Amino acid sequence: MYLIDEKSSTPLHIQLYQALKEDIISNFSVGQKLPSIRKIATLYNLSKNTVASSYNQLYAEGYIESRPKRGYFVTDMYFDGFKAGEKLSQTSKEEKKIYRYDFFPAQLSKDSFPLKLWKRIYTKVIDESLDFGAYHDGQGEEGLREQIASYLIDSRGVRCHAKQIVITSGFGESMGLLAKLVKDKYQILGMESPGYHVARRAFEEYGYEIEKIEVNEKGIVIDALKDSPAQIVYITPSHQYPTGVAMPIANRLSLLEHIQSINGLIIEDDYDSELSYENRPIPALQGLDKYDSVIYMGTFSKSLSPAIRVSYMVLPKHLLAGYHDSFDFYFPKVSLITQKTLEHFMAQGHWDRHVRKIRILNKKKHNLMRNELKRLLGDTMEIVSQGGGLAILINPTLAFDWEKFKTLAKEKSIKLYFAKERCGGEFEAIRMGFGGFSEEGIAEAVEVFSVVWKKALII
Numbered sequence: 091m092y093l094i095d096e097k098s099s100t101p102l103h104i105q106l107y108q109a110l111k112e113d114i115i116s117n118f119s120v121g122q123k124l125p126s127i128r129k130i131a132t133l134y135n136l137s138k139n140t141v142a143s144s145y146n147q148l149y150a151e152g153y154i155e156s157r158p159k160r161g162y163f164v165t166d167m168y169f170d171g172f173k174a175g176e177k178l179s180q181t182s183k184e185e186k187k188i189y190r191y192d193f194f195p196a197q198l199s200k201d202s203f204p205l206k207l208w209k210r211i212y213t214k215v216i217d218e219s220l221d222f223g224a225y226h227d228g229q230g231e232e233g234l235r236e237q238i239a240s241y242l243i244d245s246r247g248v249r250c251h252a253k254q255i256v257i258t259s260g261f262g263e264s265m266g267l268l269a270k271l272v273k274d275k276y277q278i279l280g281m282e283s284p285g286y287h288v289a290r291r292a293f294e295e296y297g298y299e300i301e302k303i304e305v306n307e308k309g310i311v312i313d314a315l316k317d318s319p320a321q322i323v324y325i326t327p328s329h330q331y332p333t334g335v336a337m338p339i340a341n342r343l344s345l346l347e348h349i350q351s352i353n354g355l356i357i358e359d360d361y362d363s364e365l366s367y368e369n370r371p372i373p374a375l376q377g378l379d380k381y382d383s384v385i386y387m388g389t390f391s392k393s394l395s396p397a398i399r400v401s402y403m404v405l406p407k408h409l410l411a412g413y414h415d416s417f418d419f420y421f422p423k424v425s426l427i428t429q430k431t432l433e434h435f436m437a438q439g440h441w442d443r444h445v446r447k448i449r450i451l452n453k454k455k456h457n458l459m460r461n462e463l464k465r466l467l468g469d470t471m472e473i474v475s476q477g478g479g480l481a482i483l484i485n486p487t488l489a490f491d492w493e494k495f496k497t498l499a500k501e502k503s504i505k506l507y508f509a510k511e512r513c514g515g516e517f518e519a520i521r522m523g524f525g526g527f528s529e530e531g532i533a534e535a536v537e538v539f540s541v542v543w544k545k546a547l548i549i
């Protein structure tokens with residue numbers, strides 16, 4: 091029986107509609123017949139109009155269908171996941187453990203974001219230059235694309251025009267879009283191994299075959315790539331993910347030549363190019379390309395904020411027509427307010443200043459972590475990669491009880507990250523992220539870490 095309260099302020103037909111809906115979701119099966127309007131009206135002493143109006147609402151929402159002369163039946167749309175006992179929990183997410191010392195290798199500290207400045211520009215943008223009534227350019231705001239193009243030309247040596255830039259809400263979106271765009275022509279992606287799992291997964295989703303290509307101290311091994319059937323190759327040439335090596339110029343040229351000879355494509359992921367602490371950032375490979383065969387990908391996640399969700403890619407000119415054919419009917423994924431704020435932030439010179447500042451700040455943190463690790467772990471540790479990005483990679487030099495290390499770290503509220511976990515391949519290293527800590531926090535975190543480390547050494 092349904093509870094229908096005549097004194098309630100909720101109209102009777104709404105009360106009945108809600109009760110029926112609950113009942114259908116929890117107890118009815120697909121194709122089951124509902125009681126007739128007349129029967130419900132008699133049972134609950136309601137007018138037939140009231141009941142009909144509840145049924146109409148259920149019909150409009152797709153819960154039931156009407157079969158002529160036979161009555162109303164539960165439709166077969168969507169129900170399986172909503173049966174009794176399977177209602178979606180409001181607190182479905184497993185509670186996330188908070189660690190006191192989290193060495194996440196892709197994190198910035200909260201206070202490194204230029205909040206005051208951002209707020210000021212944001213407010214100005216809302217007051218002065220936003221049209222809240224309109225849909226905006228799906229490729230990204232032209233003004234922001236112009237700013238990014240001029241930054242890439244000046245600072246990364248990329249050859250591009252704003253027309254070639256597509257703003258996305260992240261690397262995964264860029265890769266998915268690209269995978270879809272070129273899938274009629276290409277089927278096999280060559281991936282650095284170890285490499286960034288998101289790149290592989292995005293292409294796998296579109297049915298590409300993945301060829302793992304080994305990485306050595308010069309980045310992806312070009313001969314191995316040549317021996318493979320890969321037609322497109324994903325690389326991180328300026329700071330290989332996760333090993334940190336840089337691809338020398340000779341290899342860059344040889345890679346370009348190979349890709350041109352097979353009429354293939356290179357995806358250059360320049361994810362943390364701003365964060366180079368020991369030498370000047372290496373110019374992008376895209377700038378060397380004479381054949382229009384490089385798709386350049388960049389992000390604001392490493393130097394500004396991973397929370398604002400702004401990334402971009404530079405498409406070669408020959409892919410632009412296909413891009414517009416396939417994607418012009420999508421609307422932008424990054425909100426106009428964020429895009430415009432970033433555009434003004436860049437146009438007023440704050441981005442260049444911020445990059446300089448963040449490089450100095452992160453260099454300090456990098457050096458502090460390296461020095462603390464050396465001081466506390468000495469020869470028991472080797473540094474596998476340093477000098478850029480947001481993490482230093484280390485390994486033990488002595489026999490090591492890895493299980494004990496992981497268990498003790500957890501007990502001390504230390505969150506660890508291992509290269510193999512995410513990147514595949516044989517390369518292993520502990521990824522000591524420093525970006526998320528304050529300068530004082532680094533010393534404390536490494537101190538606690540060193541106690542755990544020493545207990546895991548087998549001496």
Ligand SMILES: Cc1ncc(COP(=O)(O)O)c(C=O)c1O
Binds near residue numbers: 259
């Ligand atoms: C190798 C690599 N590429 C790209 C990205 C950028 O991702 P997004 O722009 O989605 O924040 C990351 C982030 O950690 C990364 O590690």
